[in-house]
Structures are given as structure tokens and as C-alpha cells.
Amino acid sequence: MKILLTLVCLLAAGLNPAAAQTSGAIGAGVVVGNPTGLTAKFWLSEGHALDLGLGFSEHVSIYGDYLWHSWSALPQPAEGRLPGYLGLGVQIGDSSRHDSGLGLRAVAGLAYWLPRNPVEIFLEAVPVLELSDDTGLHLSAALGVRYYFK
DSSP states (O other), X not given: OHHHHHHHHHHHGGGOOOOTTSTTOEEEEEEEESSOEEEEEEESSSSXXXXXXXXXXXXXEEEEEEEXXXXXXXXXXXXXXXXXXXXXXXXXXXXXXXXXXXXXXXXXXXXXXXXXXXXXXXXXXXXXXXXXXXXXXXXXXXXXXXXXXX
16 A cells, blocks of 8 residues: 555656745645555645654554755756755654654655656655653654645
């Protein structure tokens, strides 16, 4: 099912090329890792975005992050764009030890924007500080794809 959703996003990418990193652009897609599920991103400006997710790993989880992107920190490929990004956020549920834990997230990632297509492929590492009776730190990682709508 995850592969099918990824393929649908990639095939749909050729239908509507757009400048996806502009203010107001909205992307939706799938993410595989911890948590595995659905992801959405709303661009506030070229360098700032909100990332939301709904995960279905061991338990249901919801997360939200504020992301800062750098378009010039990394060498750029001949085609497409390669930004790095950092972010802060919160997560409810899908704790490694609890099914309703609250956690603070720190996000570090790389994204690749396909040339001439509104598709973002991303890889991120996310340390989560769980705030509960059994406070602890665990590392999550994810690989995902988002398609951007006009």
C-alpha cells in the first residue's frame, strides 16, 4: 500500500508543475519510518513551513513541526533543488513506551525537489524528548514524498 501511494504521487507529479516552495503552497504525501503514515506541509514563505503528520506505526500519533529551510547551505544539483532544514515541534501518541505520550521534536532533514514537477522527496532524523512519568529521548527517522497542489 505504501509503495502504491508513493507511485501515485510520483505519477501525478507530471500533471501539474508548479513553484511549490512559495507562500501558501500545500503538499500532501506519505512517510515511511517512525511514524509511518500521512504527511502535509504548508509553506508560510520560501524559507518557513509547517509540517503536519498522522502516523500509524505501533500506535496512532499526531505531530506538527515548524521548519526553517536553507536553499543555499548545500551544493545544488544540476537539476532540481536540494535544501536542508531544521525544525521544532510536538508529538502526541506513538511513544516508544506509552500509547498517549507527549513529546518535543527536533527535526533535521534534507529534501530533493524534482525538476519541473511539484514533488518533494525528503529524509529526516527526529530526536523526540518524551514528557511523561517515564521521560526519555528516542531517535526517529523517516523517508517520504509529497506532491504539491496549486
